[in-house]
Amino acid sequence: MKKRLLALIMSSIVMVSALTGCGKQQDAGSSEGVLPTGTFEGIGNSFGGELKVSVKLADGKIEEITILEHKDTPGVSDPAMKDIPVAIIEAQSTDVEVASGASMSSKGIMEAVQNALDNANGVVKEEVTLLEEPDVLIVGGGMAGMVSAITAAENGAKVIIFEKTGKLGGTFGGSTLSGTNTKMQEENGITDDSPEKFFQDFIRLNEGYKEIYPEAEYTWNEDLGRYYAEHSGEAVDWLDELGADMKDRTPSQPTLYEPLSVPRVYVGDRASYEEVVTKELQKHIDAGNVSVALNTKGEELLMNGKEVVGVKVTKADGTEAEFKADSTILATGGYGHSEELVKKYNFQNFTTTCPEFVTGDGHIMAEKAGAVLKNMDFLTAYSGGLKNEENGLKKVDSIRVKDFPYIIFVNENGERFIDELGNEDGSDYDKISSSWKKAKDNKVYIMLDQAMVDSLKAEGKSIISGDKDWSKFAAQLEKGEVLFTGSTIEDVAEKAGINGANLATTIERYNGFARNGIDEDFGRTRLMTEFTGGTYYVFETTPYLMITAGGPDMNDKGEVLNADGEAIPGLYQAGEIIGMANAFGRTTIGGIGNTGNVVWGKLAGSSAAEYAKSK
Known part of the structure; x- marks a missing residue:
């Protein structure tokens, strides 16, 4: 556990952060x-x-x-x-x-x-005056925005960060990083890794997606993938050198996604990443090269013809203001809490771990300035979300299906459609998760019976993640919104809104597979148990989101591109907004989102500063 961060994270000022230590x-x-x-x-x-x-x-x-x-x-x-x-x-x-x-x-x-x-x-918190003639404006004060500011300042630029919430730090999620040829790999005797091997993993994993979706047509910018592979190790080492807590410092394979060719995933203390970057940013604030406007929302990019020349913002008091600079960086994150954008591009039913302020502001601003949004139809679906009306879009409960035996998946017709558990090494995880994308209304029904529930309890496991005492299970039963129960298959099917006759046939067939140990339909080989009756349970589940994967097209200089593939002068981006699918293709790779905040932040910051100095 770590002490709270510097006062600049903790203080909430009407217009600007108390970055000088007041409060x-x-x-x-x-x-x-x-x-x-x-x-x-x-x-x-x-x-x-x-x-x-x-x-x-x-x-x-x-x-x-x-x-x-x-x-x-x-x-x-x-x-x-x-x-x-x-x-x-x-x-x-x-x-x-x-x-x-x-x-x-x-x-x-x-x-x-x-x-x-x-x-x-009666403490009165003083306001800090923003820089009057900035070279670079950054919209978004998360990890990518802070790294962009640090790098731009290191390259001689004066920077203002606009952050729509009351604190810096954004939505930096999870704790995994990924990178090649790092000090931690060297410490552990891993000497056979290289950026080229990492890049070839991107190629290989994209081929796996094409097997799942043979009809899919998409492109991704391999130059961005190569850039990441070449600079990811530097990014991990940078955080390490700043003093981030990297825990046992042992490179590993992803725990949830497909294995990589070499162990190059690192699990550290998430809070420490933010802490060390915040401290580094503070140095540039103290030097007078960076200032921060909190509770200040970027609304639109200011244009001079096709060139971006600044940002219009809404301040905490509701008034608007315009700021001019030679370079602007969008570091606004994804759109995982925008029902409008997710329904437009991805899912009709979903829940999300993204906070309410993650609404795709940068995507909208960039598109209005001439940018082209790419790979927006691709979005990593995490499986087994439980959507309750009282929580709206917020993901509170879920079933991490990879962890639990016995269960089967059925669709609205009461039919199985996949090996529910796949290979133990996680190599089938993307295929399994795609079930929610392909399902009608993005709903997958998960079924088990009382004997299976009793067995899980005896083993000290829960069906709902984190439900050690099964109180969440009981609460969902009481609500009756997404967990249904019945004494017969037909009864539970009717309550869940799925085809009861087909479900009965499905269970009869599956029971035969379980007895014989051979799944003739989908090749399941693990943890098959007969349904024995008594009480049946059916969960209605949806996908849940943690991160989005599409965004404005850009090149390996961090410049946002227009429909002709040309750089929009003065406009750069960093972090989740770039869209992982644009840089790595349609796949899931452990640690690239978090490390990308550093890789793309450093790229955008240096390029934006260079452009501003050339003006």
């Missing part, structure tokens, strides 16, 4: 003033957006902290919601350890409590 964390009753008695509210910025708390003070001490509102993912954020208020009260300070696995929620609570304490003390 620092304090002990109750410190030199900032004796805390008054009363209850005060504060707002912080967490993974899902704003988080609101009330803090009860008495006798100069923090007595009680209540989380009033938050938009973080239940389950994932639970440790922070439970433990951080207790830790703050015990320490009488907001400078406490983050909850493991919930670092962003932890920091959001700390920030909110600190702001409540500041409100109690």
Whole structure:
């Protein structure tokens, strides 16, 4: 576990971040003033957006902290919601350890409590004046935006970052990185890797996609794939050298995706990546070369003919402003929480782990400026999402089907259509996940019976991810929205809205396969168990999203391209917005999204600075 990040992540200012250290964390009753008695509210910025708390003070001490509102993912954020208020009260300070696995929620609570304490003390947070003549504007203050700013500043540019939320850090997800010829590979005796081997993995994995979708026609920019392969190791080493916690420093194979030719995936501490990059950015802020406008949303690109010359933004107070610069970088992330864009290009039914602010702003801005969006129809589907009305698009519960035995998949006609488990090495994962893309209305029905449920419980497993005590299962049964039960196959089928007669035939046939150990239809070889009756369960599942894969076309200089394949002067991009499918083709590869924030950030920052200096 790591301490909370610098004050620049924790402080929420109306227009700009308190990047110079104002609003620092304090002990109750410190030199900032004796805390008054009363209850005060504060707002912080967490993974899902704003988080609101009330803090009860008495006798100069923090007595009680209540989380009033938050938009973080239940389950994932639970440790922070439970433990951080207790830790703050015990320490009488907001400078406490983050909850493991919930670092962003932890920091959001700390920030909110600190702001409540500041409100109690009447602390006025000063605004920082933005640079008057910037060379580079960056829309988006996530990992890619911060790396872009660092690199542009290192190359002599003056930079302003516009971030629509109240904090830097964005949606940097997971903890995996990938790269070739790294120091960690060398430490572990791996000397046979190369950028060319990594690139050939991209080629090989794309061939696998063509086997799943033989009708698919698509192109990807192999120059971008080669650029990533050549610079990925440098990116991993850069984070390592900055002091990121790389845990056991052992290169591995992806745990969820197809194996690579050489172990080159690294699992570190996600919070530490953000922390070290934030500290590096702070150096350039302190030097007067970078300034940051928080709660400031990029609305559209300013044009001079075909050239991008700036950005129009909406400030926290609702007013609009225009900023001019020779170069602009879009680092706005994906569109995984935009129902409009996902339905337009991908799925009709889905849930998402992406926060509410991830709405494809950069995609829309770039397209209006003449960019061409490519590979938007491709989107990695994570399987087994449970969509409840009360949560809207937010993914709260899911079934990680790769982990669980016995279950079968059926479609709305009550028919099986695939080997549900595939090979143990994960090489069939993409094929299995494609079930949700191909299914009518993107719905796949997962079925098991009481004996299977009892067996899972006896083995200490759950069917819903993270449901150790099976309370989530019970809650879903009570809701009756996506988990249906019945004493007969026909009964449960009717409740789930699938063909009961066909389902009965499917179960009878599958039971024969389970008895004989041979799946004559789809070749399943693992963990087949007969359905024995009693009580039947059917889950209605949808895909869930973590990242999007299409975006504006660009070249290996980080320049966004128009319909003629020409660079749009003054426009660059970095991070998720570029679309992994544009750089790597239609496949899933462990660690490329996170490492890409660094690779593409460095590319965009250096190219944008060079262009600005040439003007």
